[in-house]
Amino acid sequence: MAETKREIERKYESDDSGLPDLTGVAEVATVLDQGVAELDATYYDTADERLAASAVTLRRRTGGSDAGWHLKLPVEAGVRDEIRAPLSDTVPDEIAALVRSRIRHAELVPVVRLRSSRDVCHLLDADGTLLAEASVDEVRAERLNRAGGTARWTEIEVELADGADPAFLAKVDKHLRKAGVRPSASPSKLARALEETGGTRTRTAASAKPVTAGDHLLAYLRAQRDAIVAGDPAVRLDLPDSVHQMRVATRRMRSTFRVFGSVLDRAVTDPVAAELKWLAGELGADRDQEVLAARLTAALDDVPPALVHGPVGERLTAWASARHGHTRGHLVAVLDSARALALLDSLDAVLADPPLRKKAAKKPDAVLAAAVHKDLAKVSRLVARALETPPGHDRDVALHEARKKAKRTRYAAEAATPALGRPAGSLAKSMKSLTSLLGDHQDSVMARHTLRELSAVAHAAGESAFTYGLLHGREEARAAALERELPRLWKETEEGARL
Incomplete structure (x- = not known):
């Protein structure tokens, strides 16, 4: 049975210097190390990448605490609804139905494989309540659906905890910017992988200003x-x-x-x-x-x-x-x-x-x-x-x-x-x-x-x-x-x- 979760996060570029000290962020009392998780995700799309063109991502991931199928639907900048289904060999029917209006009769095929080493820490308040999860991800991307190459990069991701105030991310953002960390130019790992391994439809030229x-x-x-x-x-x-x-x-x-x-x-x-x-x-x-x-x-x-x-x-x-x-x-x-x-x-x-x-x-x-x-x-x-x-x-x-x-x-x-x-x-x-x-x-x-x-x-x-x-x-x-x-x-x- 699929479950839905509202995902609110911000992504940042990383120069491999790791995560800046976040104990100076307002409300953060403790930064608790959670160790490193090895994640292996295969992203699916149509041959002409219709999902990516709509900023929709569909992946099958192993490793970490939430292995399974993940479909992410955009809500607004930095906010997505993530629908999760248990791990299986093929795209679950309930997930496939949610992308039908975009893919119609086209087949879903593997397009990119992303393997990430995720160094995770939890940001807790004085009562020990989880405010957000921050991670440094070392990403290795491989193109699967066309002649393309590989890419590597490191990024920082901060995801708001369930039920936490979205305004907290603005405080983290201010702290990271002061530390010299820049927001990511790509809205997602998949978007960056597609761009760096052989081109993509996720970024299209801006439409001309209407005249007639x-x-x-x-x-x-x-x-x-x-x-x-x-x-x-x-x-x-x-x-x-x-x-x-x-x-x-x-x-x-x-x-x-x-x-x-x-x-x-x-x-x-x-x-x-x-x-x-x-x-x-x-x-x-x-x-x-x-x-x-x-x-x-x-x-x-x-x-x-x-x-x-x-x-x-x-x-x-x-x-x-x-x-x-x-x-x-x-x-x-x-x-x-x-x-x-x-x-x-x-x-x-x-x-x-x-x-x-x-x-x-x-x-x-x-x-x-x-x-x-x-x-x-x-x-x-x-x-x-x-x-x-x-x-x-x-x-x-x-x-x-x-x-x-x-x-x-x-x-x-x-x-x-x-x-x-x-x-x-x-x-x-x-x-x-x-x-x-x-x-x-x-x-x-x-x-x-x-x-x-x-x-x-x-x-x-x-x-x-x-x-x-x-x-x-x-x-x-x-x-x-x-x-x-x-x-x-x-x-x-x-x-x-x-x-």
Whole structure:
């Protein structure tokens, strides 16, 4: 069974003089020698090194206290999530699944072997609590997957202990710099090994600054493609908010394709957008369930105990857990499907050979602003229609439609912000406020529907339906208040919509 650990560390160059004395670091009371460990790690990647290009590392390591398979996924500079699995001869299935969005159907092969002599010490506070582990690593690298050579170097690594304050690493960093130690130029041992033994894709030339309308949209689309690819393992690991973030990336791409048809040929992008909609729908089953369960749980917590009749909390928990378990398994199957992998290939193809129209070569100001304003006008008509509709089911449907279009406009404004600046950013912010209000309203609609279902089940079991009715009434009042707030918010949005 794989386990996940958040790894926070800093790496430094070493001139073979060893580790400077760290007893002068604030909070450090004792530097405890742990001896030397001999580590032997083989790193795996595709033949064209796709994992390395994404700063992802996969290795099989023996020696030390954590022999086994280690997959490291980047979180931010100096922070990675490390997933560990027991030692075996082949890549464990659970690890292979976590890199599937990046490698697709390619084979994982050995690319580099690293053998390290690691001289380890523990940094302890006055109570004997571990603050960090510091080591001096003598590394010997050998290229395995192509004609290449070997390399040797020595580096210093400081890894934060589990539960320790990340600010402690800044204190160690300050101390090491004063001692003349320089931060490493490479983010990982693998990156340095690849660079020094025959070239790598881990360092690519910086993308040119966007100039044309097409440049700006393609930069935005690449960022969303990368978010979808990175979101796949996060969803499989059931990380907080991962489903939502992956779903948002699919929506941002779809919105860009739909709104900016004058720049990107929709004859090419529409089929891709349809597949993105399919994936968003599959992701939504799980995400919407999480949001609704959290809303109903919070609402029940606000009810005085004297007004809770029957096992309402237990029924709500059972309902949420049963549905979550069903959709989680289904969602992983979706990510493993040939259809999902084909979608990722399609996104790569569109970005590699973008279907640009004539307006793509023009300056972004007028082209992007015109497209966003056109979409904003559609939102305006939908909001007006909803407000003219009498309260009830038809208004609920109309407000939901307005919300979906407002989200599209929001994402379009976000895509245009690097080119158009503050006006587009302000519009995106206003659209976010609007979609938040309309989203709250739609959540209330769905909450009331669920409460009616749960009430019917409780009644059939001979339980009181009083509390479900109370919660239903509160949701009705909340929705009515949101509908009263909408005209004012929309007026402010229209007044500020100047690109």
